[in-house]
Amino acid sequence: MTVDVAGAAAELLAANSILILTHRRPDGDTTGCAGALCRGLRQLGKRAYILENPDITKRYATLITPCYPPEDFNPQYIVTTDIAEYKLFSDNAVQYEGKIDLVIDHHRSNPLFGKKNLVRTDAGGCAEVIYDVLMAMGVKLTNEIAECIYVGVSTDTGCFKYSNTTAHTHAVAAACLSAGIDGGEINRALFETKSRPRFEMERIVFDTMEFYEDGAIALALLRRADIDKTGADMDDLDSIASLTRQIEGVQIGLTLTENADGTVKASARTTKEMDASAICKKVGGGGHIRAAGASFDCSLDEAKNQLLAAATEQYHANK
Ligand SMILES: [Mn+2]
Numbered sequence: 001m002t003v004d005v006a007g008a009a010a011e012l013l014a015a016n017s018i019l020i021l022t023h024r025r026p027d028g029d030t031t032g033c034a035g036a037l038c039r040g041l042r043q044l045g046k047r048a049y050i051l052e053n054p055d056i057t058k059r060y061a062t063l064i065t066p067c068y069p070p071e072d073f074n075p076q077y078i079v080t081t082d083i084a085e086y087k088l089f090s091d092n093a094v095q096y097e098g099k100i101d102l103v104i105d106h107h108r109s110n111p112l113f114g115k116k117n118l119v120r121t122d123a124g125g126c127a128e129v130i131y132d133v134l135m136a137m138g139v140k141l142t143n144e145i146a147e148c149i150y151v152g153v154s155t156d157t158g159c160f161k162y163s164n165t166t167a168h169t170h171a172v173a174a175a176c177l178s179a180g181i182d183g184g185e186i187n188r189a190l191f192e193t194k195s196r197p198r199f200e201m202e203r204i205v206f207d208t209m210e211f212y213e214d215g216a217i218a219l220a221l222l223r224r225a226d227i228d229k230t231g232a233d234m235d236d237l238d239s240i241a242s243l244t245r246q247i248e249g250v251q252i253g254l255t256l257t258e259n260a261d262g263t264v265k266a267s268a269r270t271t272k273e274m275d276a277s278a279i280c281k282k283v284g285g286g287g288h289i290r291a292a293g294a295s296f297d298c299s300l301d302e303a304k305n306q307l308l309a310a311a312t313e314q315y316h317a318n319k
Contacts, residue, residue, distance in 0.1 A: 001116055003102075005129070008118040009136035011102055012041065012079070018048040019075035020067075021096065023088040025234060026053050028060055028190070032152025033081035033104070033130045035063035039148065040139040049073055054090055059190075059235040063148050077101045082126035082152075084110050084286065087295075104129055108277060109286030124164035127152025131172045146179035150186060158242065159191045163272065163290060200230035205243045205255070216319070217252045217311055218244040223300060224258040241267030241291075252279065252311050256303055264296040264303040268311065274318055282310035 022030040034050045041048035049069035078100050084107035086097050103114030106123040120129050127149045157165040177183050205220040244253025253269040268276040276292035283306050285294020296303035
């Protein structure tokens with residue numbers, strides 16, 4: 001069943017002992033959402049915790065790790081934030097499949113797997129939806145909550161650059177700045193400063209980039225051996241997929257990353273002419289219209305062939 005912001009707020013106001021789930025390979029949005037929601041619910045006097053995320057990296061750790069539950073916590077109400085589907089549940093979250101009380105998300109491909117679902121596909125970051133829910137519940141936007149929301153919104157919109165950035169995105173960011181956070185400092189840390197391993201990763205993207213269809217399709221291959229040489233961690237790989245789309249003329253940017261477990265992660269980023277989620281759907285994935293993904297259980301080269309075929313087909317259907 002679908003609910004609106006008021007409906008989600010009413011659900012949460014009636015709930016207690018709430019557990020919040022974040023997605024696999026957590027980004028700024030899922031952790032910002034969970035961090036803000038958990039702190040907001042506590043402000044209202046509720047027991048709320050965030051399930052441990054085994055993939056959490058140091059960049060986003062402070063948003064969620066202070067909210068991890070004690071061992072004896074027995075959740076009565078389960079909420080997911082920014083999770084598009086069960087496949088994105090961490091191993092320790094699989095036990096909650098089929099038991100999600102409320103889904104709060106912004107992915108088009110979300111199959112509405114909760115008992116109640118608030119999925120707003122017009123939101124640049126899911127954190128924008130969380131903000132609206134918190135306000136509807138009468139939560140005061142503290143500095144700490146505002147920082148969580150701002151990180152979610154700014155990371156999912158590429159620092160307010162992507163086409164998913166709306167007037168509402170800026171309004172939410174403005175409210176966060178009014179709450180006293182240092183937006184400039186957060187943005188510098190998240191978007192300007194790059195680690196040396198990150199720089200080496202970018203070098204690999206540019207070195208391996210191949211062009212097809214007269215430069216309309218770009219494809220970068222991140223081999224595990226190369227990634228390991230750079231010493232890059234997950235933070236260093238964050239939004240690396242958007243680099244392919246920076247080249248003039250590229251309408252479809254594809255990045256294939258060989259994971260440590262042998263699976264392959266595919267990312268598609270498109271300009272306004274092309275639909276990234278349609279491309280990824282052809283190979284069993286999904287996502288947003290300009291940013292989507294899929295995963296493969298085959299070799300990197302086989303994954304490359306399949307993804308490239310899907311992208312080429314989509315390109316010819318739309319050009
Ligand atoms: Mn998101």
